Amino acid sequence: MQGASRSSIGAARERLDALAQSTGTDMESLAGDLHSVVLLLDRTVVLRRVLTDPARSGESRAAFLAQLLDGQISGESADLLGGLVRARWSQPRDLVDAIDELSIDAELIAAERDGSLDDVEDELFRFGRIVAGQRELRSTLTDPSVTDSRKAELVAGLLEGRVRPVTRRLVTRLVAHPRSRSLEAGLDAYARLAAERRRRMVALVTVALPLTEEQNTRLAAALGRLYGRPVHLNVEIDDEVLGGVRVQIGDDVIDGTVATRLDEAGRRLVR
Known part of the structure; x- marks a missing residue:
């Protein structure tokens, strides 16, 4: 990200960190809310443009999103997203990438809270090594003709009971919704964000x-x-x-x- 987008995501991270200090904030639920919005914006180019349109005021964009998501997400999620759409973005895609990154951060904060962040880092790394060593598995998990539900089933079968729930959720979302990233690049991004938490x-x-x-x-x-x-x-x-x-x-x-x-x-x- 460059220019305005870099500044905007920096401010959003500060707001997320402030939420993390509140023990009453359910970070797992927050991560799920943000991820659902990422999926919505990835599907809708027009909506991305509306929410980053510099010709509309930040308050107008925030009000539009609040009305669109009314009753579907938590108050904390709505406040965080409102701040994001009020901000300036160099290009519409940067907004979606920022929400996606904050969603991953929220998952990692949940792991940090319960003392499992080190385990999650190691589990993500080990999963990457397993996939790298099994071409057939990697091919299946990255095959666009395989349904998202089938990929999720495969991940569940591989990881259920063997890794932390946060690890399983992160891997599942990566294989089901890679967002133009390779599996390796996605796992590397997760590792980078986990390291930044520490x-x-x-x-x-x-x-x-x-x-x-x-x-x-x-x-x-x-x-x-x-x-x-x-x-x-x-x-x-x-x-x-x-x-x-x-x-x-x-x-x-x-x-x-x-x-x-x-x-x-x-x-x-x-x-």
Whole structure:
């Protein structure tokens, strides 16, 4: 997002954080309300344009949305959405993307409240690894000819009783309504938002053997010192690395694996 949209979603996040401080706010219900509005706006181009039309006042746009959704969502959801449509957006699509992001944030806040946010992060990561390793499963979950209800059934069968309810809801909505995102990109976006809830970064760590608890702690601490903020480790086992560690944080890659060093040595020998 650029310009006006970036400023508007920043203000909306502050309002969501304020709601999160209220123990009386049902964040799971709020997330569901926001997601239902995302589905509505994704289907209706004209409605997106009306709600972001700069020729209409913010109060007029908010009043229109309130009338449209009257009795269908909670008061907290209506207030949050009212603030969103009063704001300025660089393009209509940015409004919908902002509501979608806040809906995911609300789910993560619910997990943060009950102390399960770390588990949700790990479960999303593990699900991504499972899908990456099973082409047939990935093909089915991303096949546009497979109905949304069938995809939801598949996710329920895979995850029911094995992950937190928040994880299952997030994965289900991603496969049923990807919103032009790949499955991998959607899971990455969830991980980024979860990390932001903790004000920390996420590192993908590839090793040949599982790290001990002490190694995990030392690596996280070293990366935290390097980047100046807490770093959460998602550890992936790959026996092809032979030994050492490969760390990726965003576009940064720190590759200290034995396989890479052997490749480099081999290239030097043939020069």
